[in-house]
Amino acid sequence: MSLFSVNKPLEPRSRQLVTISSFVLPILLWCLVSYVPFIWHPEVEITSPGSVNYFREGMLVNKTVFNAESDKASAAGKATPEGIPANPIYLPAPHEVLTAFYTSFTTEPKRSSELWLHESLWSSIQVIFYGFLLSSIIGIPLGVLAGTYDFFSRLFEPFIEFFRYLPAPAFGALAVAVLGIYQAPKIAIIFIGTFFQQVLIVANTTRKLDPALLEAGQTLGANNRSMLFRIVLPGILPDLYRDTRILLGWAWTYLIVAELIGTSSGITWFITQQARYKNFDNVFAAIMMIGILGLTIDLLLAWFGRRLFPWQKAN
Amino acid sequence: MSESTLPDYRVQSDAVRDRFARIKKRPVTMEVAGLSKTFQSRHGTVTALKDINLTIHKREFVCVIGPSGCGKSTLIRILAGLEQATEGEVKLDGKVVDKPGPERGMVFQGYTLFPWLTVKKNIMFGLIESGYDKGTAEAEARQWIELIGLSRFENSYPHQLSGGMKQRVAIARALANKPKVLLMDEPFGALDAQTRSKMQAYLMEIWKNIDVTVFFITHDLDEAIYLADRILVLKANPGEVQEVIEVAVPQPRHPEQFLSPEFIATKKRLEELIHPPKQDDDEDHLNLVRMVPVNDEVGSVF
Incomplete structure (x- = not known):
């Protein structure tokens, strides 16, 4: 069968092969540039x-x-x-980066006040976690309310629609002035970057719930409260979960900006520090670690989601 | 059967006439009086329903039939309380209907089972809403599942069921609330012919054995005649009652009656009402000319 049939899935064998190539090809290109002297x-x-x-x-x-x-x-x-x-020094060879994955963890910080890599990574994860948690705790309920009741939709959405165009990093200086120079302003940036999108996306997801289910509920005697808690919430849960996964990905993209605010910290501090020492193998390793960490968390959540919602059609 | 030997669709045997007389003596379950519904659209006011009057007696089976756009769905939605009438009112046991409620169970064409609940929990939904404790609701639900023959599927999710099974669950879910009226909006429209006739038989069986009045919307003439005591024929633009037919086919119904003279006579009458002889200005037709040469290998399909 052809590899290029419109809107047809590939055969399992070729599909696996192509998926693997998705990673192998860029690495192969990197190897070529690194190991073939005349390229x-x-x-x-x-x-x-x-x-x-x-x-x-x-x-x-x-x-x-x-x-x-x-x-x-x-x-x-x-x-x-x-x-x-x-x-050039800024393009280390694959094997150097591969070793850096290990050695960057074992390299002692230059100054005793500085953090080891695993401590930096942990600090980053905490910033993401708290920023995203805070955003979700407030954003998801607001989004569900706005998606369910026209009243809340009119009340929240126009302002949020305006606010989400303001770039989160623009609030950096303000966040430092209000919240100090340590973790709090960084968490605030993640929050600002996530929250406004989250409310709108959750509201939209809520609105997409099949209205026939709500009508069915009404004819079965459901009151306003039950409609919200027994139909809307369980009905949107799988989509809500998927939205949250996507938004978590966005939160990661705000991490670097957030960590540059106030005292630089976390993985961003590690990267800038290593670039200063010209340890570009460590820089590459650290950047890749962010990708691997993000992807791993997403795959875990996806795997977990499939078990969480058994009523969803397998597709 | 040739046209000349077909009886008038209004001619009823003595048994059928007696039965209708008895029906009319039963208490009135639902009363629709002077019901009209208009919508505001960009092209002005559209009258979806106009002056609908109807009295439904206890445990009667009423079908509504009409061309598309005649407002039959709007009518049933008003009866359910999902939409408000512009004029007139609907009464259930003498009380005015103004919002949806469990005493008027509804079955939709699209099943509308809650996909996140198992068959059992779907049926328990309304019971819990009306204040049953979990244990009682579960026991009730189990009985219903048994009645509709889906015991093996009580813990299955809707997406694991066939269309016919889903609709059986939806019917049981509505009936579990012990509604006075079961409103059904083209419930079997999405099913294949075989499943559909099976479902019709199931529904007759349910209706016979349970204290419930059925208001059933369909666009399938055979289905209407086979199921209904009376058929309300609507016409489109505006949606008005064209005729109320007392079906002369004797009860209880069985599939062989599809070929009985009363059945065919009624069907012929419905055909006339719903698909009247068309004028020439029908815009909805094909403009084909012969595109196969006469001396082609297969010059004509006849």
């Missing part, structure tokens, strides 16, 4: 400085500079420098 490699790592007095062993120089110095030295009949093609 890119714009710099030269000096193995022997020869007669060039400012070259040092292990130093990275631009290929044109290296060639010019090498020509000059050979013209003067002096010892020529030697080196191997290399990539």
Whole structure:
């Protein structure tokens, strides 16, 4: 069967293969650029400085500079420098990043006041958790109310609709002024970034509940209270869960901005610090850790959701 | 059967005439008086229903039939209390209906079972609402499940059931509240022909054995004649009562009656009322010309 049939699922074998390629291809590209010397490699790592007095062993120089110095030295009949093609320092090779996944955890912080990587990660997770929890505790009930009762919809939604266009990072300075420089303003940024979208999305999800179910409930004698708690809430629960998963993903994207506010902290602090020391392998590892952490949590929630709502059609 | 030997659809045997006389002596369950419903649309006021009058007696089976757009769904929704009439009123046992309530059970075409509840819990829903404690409600629900023959499925979710089974659960869910009237809005419209006739038989069985009055909307002529004591024929624009037919087919009904002279005579009358001989200005027709050459391999399908 063709790989390109419109709106037809692939055969299981090819589907698996394509899914794996989704990750393998970018990594393969990275490997090519890193390990094949004649692809890119714009710099030269000096193995022997020869007669060039400012070259040092292990130093990275631009290929044109290296060639010019090498020509000059050979013209003067002096010892020529030697080196191997290399990539810029900001593109470490895959194996270096892979090792960094381990070594970044075992590298001692430069100063005793600084945090280990696992402590930084834990701080980030806490910021996300509290920001998102706070947003959900307030946002989901408001969203359900707005989706159920026209009164609350008119009362909340126009203002929220306006507020959600204000970029959350814009509140950084304000958050610091009000909440201090530590975790609180960061949590506030996550909250602002999530909350307003959450109310609107939850309200929309609530409105999408089949009105026939509400009518059926009415003809079965359900009063206003039961309609909300015995029909609306259970009816939207699977969609609410899915919305929450998606919004949690958004919350992660606000993390870096949030952590730059006040005293830089968490994984963001780690990344900027390591970039300052030019440990780009650690930087890559840390960035990937965010992705892996986010994806893992999402997959866990998805797996959990399938068990949580057995009445949903398997699709 | 040739047209000339077909009896008039109004001719009733003695047994049928006696039965209708007895029905009319029963207490009135539902009364619809001077009911009208108008909507405001962009093109002005639309009259969906106009001056509907109807008296339904206890345990009577009334079908409503009419062309699409005749407001039959609006009518049943007003009876259920899901919509308000513009004029006139609906009374159930002498009390004016103004909002939905469990004494008027409703069965919808789209099943409307709560997908997050099992069969048993769906049936328990209304019982809990009317104040039964969990144990009693569960016992009641179990009985209903037994009655509709779905004991094996009591803990199944609606998506695991076939359309016919879903509708059986929906009927049981409405009946568990012991409604005075069972309102059914094209309940079997989404079912295939075979399941549908099975469901019709089930419904007759339920109606025979349970103290309930049935108000049933359909667009299927056979279904209306097969099920109804009386058929209310509506016409469209505006939705008015065209005729109320007392079905002359004797009760109890059975499928062989589909070919009886009374049945065919009634069906012929309904056909005339609902699909009157069409004028030429019907815009809804195809404009086909012959596109196969006469000397083609198959020149004509006849």
